[in-house]
Amino acid sequence: MNTARMHGKIEGATGRCDVPGCTGVGEYKAPIQPANFDGPGEWRMLCLDHVRQHNSKYNYFEGMSPDEISEAQGPLAGWQRPSRRFAHAADPMPAWSDFSDPLDAIAASFRRADRGPPQRFTPNEKRALGTLGLADDADLHSVRKRYSQLVRRFHPDRNGGDRSHEKKLGQVIDAWQTLKAARAFAD
Structure with a gap:
């Protein structure tokens, strides 16, 4: 048998197999508690025959319900982990x-x-920022805040029915409609 194909073999191991009464060389690491994969764990050294016997007793699905087994065997098993968002292109x-x-x-x-x-902004969006009295470095929060301030200032219900500011109110509303759809705030 080609020993180069025997995965897990510890080359140069000289100790005896840890199974009582066995005289073979312990060349393979086997976990003492197969279900405990938290940390490096404890190992024992076994000969080829005993490590095969040890591995044949291992059952990944032991203790699982039929539904859990079916889910673990499904094509999406292991893909439930959250993934990072891709960064936007600069x-x-x-x-x-x-x-x-x-x-x-x-x-x-x-x-x-x-x-x-x-x-960052198109010429139309820059005009809208100017209507609100904001600079090019404005974020969506400051745009929304300034929009609220200007609507309260120019709305006829807040001015005792004075409709002289209706044109300015319309410009503020149009500026808000333009800016809330701006690509700069798409994130």
């Missing part, structure tokens, strides 16, 4: 709707290096 591709010619959209990704860092 330089997102432009939207196809921003271009009239598809080849221009492809070329835009190459021109981006010439233009410097990518812009």
